[in-house]
Amino acid sequence: MTILVTGSAGFIGFHLSRRLLEAGRAVVGLDILNAYYDPRLKAARLAILEGYAGYRHAAVDLADRERMPQVFAETKPAAVVNLAAQAGVRYSLESPETYVDSNVVGFLNILEGCRAHPPRHLVYASTSSIYGNHANLPFSVHDAATHPITLYSASKAANEAMAHAYAHLFGIPATGFRFFTVYGPWGRPDMALFKFTDAILKGQPIDVYGEGRMQRDFTYVDDIVDGLVAAIERPPAPNPAWDATRPDPATSAAPWRILNLGASRRVELMRYIEVLEEKLGRKAEINFLPMQPGDVSATEADTAETQAVLDYAPSTSIDVGVGRFVDWYREYYGV
Template identity: 80%
Template sequence: MAILVTGSAGFIGFHLSRRLLERGDEVVGLDSLNAYYDPALKAARLAILESHRGYRHAKLDLADADGVAALFAETRPSAVVNLAAQAGVRYSLESPRTYVDSNVVGFLNILEGCRATQPEHLVFASTSSVYGANGNLPFNVHNGANHPITLYAATKLANEGMAHSYAHLFGIPSTGFRFFTVYGPWGRPDMALFKFTEAILAGRPIDVYGQGRMQRDFTYVADIVDGLIAAIDRPAQINTTWDPQHPDPATSGVAPWRVLNLGNSQRVELMRYIQVLEEKLGMKAELKLLPMQPGDVARTEADVAETKAALGYAPSTPIEVGIGAFVDWYRDYYGR
């Protein structure tokens, strides 16, 4: 039986797929290899995965209902990890329909595939962005996430609700993860660490929004993968103590469903993040300080107590180590 990983040539999907292959699992990877960012980077990730005998790739758009249904019918995966999505908060202001097609219609196709084949567990990516206007830190899954401030976040919040309905109606155990600012080797070129590194090495100024005072829960990709793998092996269950008069938004009394945070559980100011990058590059950055952008929030921080209790999750990578690993990869990959 294989594990289906959507977005397998993407940043997190690549790292997860490689770890699964290394532990002996068979992986069916789904990725359209679209041009949202450099397709050559996606192709390089894919080449590494395809060097493993246990990997099979399906070049497929998640919004292709017939194609996704056929893939499920053929492979009948034992577990599904849905990481494919149109990512990025800022791009959702420019191309909102892309987000609905990929993140809502595409996720419906995944749910229908699960309905037809009944995998043991569906694990899917949500985002810390669903907390939106909530300013109560650290963000706790038992608090409400009802005020998303970008369409990207709204589509991910919709995914959580859609998964709950299918878990209830069709008994599909489902775990949604709210990721917190993931970074590391093979990262996305549209993310801050990649853009900062590229600009500093080229001698260009870097755009620093929020005057550099924003705080983020930066989470190293290997820690994210640890949480995903722990969840794959521990399907969600119905919460037998759930009270419909005081409903817990993170669990369910009518469905094997839950949402959990995956973060590093500490805030780091953006300026400190840049300082560590300067140290690892051995170069100073020229800063272009700018105001906050629409859709940005001032601070994020994950409460991971529930994730630790459910999965034994223990993020352990400080930014000094994680940024160093990214810089080493970047210099090696780009020869700089």
């Protein structure tokens, strides 16, 4: 069973690919190692994956309309996990074109590949930021999420709608996962934990937005991977109880569903920083700043549906998860 993982040299894609390879699966990884953040970190992840006999790499841009069909024709994957995307809420304010190319055009190429060579299951990354300023916490997939407030989240909303159209028209089973603030070893340098750690160890101040009062559902990367692995061989079936007069936003009469992947707990940003200080053995110098455009005050995942469908049970506390990140960071950077 060959599994195509796009974004395999990215943060979550690397962890998923390694988990699958350790389980004896054949993985075709697709990644161009772009320069959104330090390509050397991506290259280091890729070097680990290439040490597995079951790994094959394709340096293909997701938005390449000529080469993407070739990838599907050559590999004919039994399952596809699309994790490649232009990430970052704030960067979407600076470079909107990048998000359309990668997240919309690129996802269309994935769907067309699945149309030509149907896999058993298409699993793809969405985002918790799709809920926008939705005030009902925890966020439920059964509540409408129709008001994204950044282009990044809008591009992910487009992915969910596009996947539904292809599930309806061509019967491609598709599961979209809304990720909640993922962190852990090999994480992205543009994420808060990475930036805070770097600054604190260098004796530099850290910028804390929203006066530190923001709350996030920080989710350890292994818990995210648990959900993805559980989903791969559990494609959705059409919901026989779906009612077009009262449509459920999370399911469909087509083989399509939306699920949350999160820890199901809110943690205030200042508590997150306190745990990091404890693990580093150093205090942070904090520069408090107001909220940034596109930020929301709080996120929390309702994972009841994910638990019911996938037996999903995230278990990593922030004390354990942040500690593992710090251990990795010190070893990788020798500090």
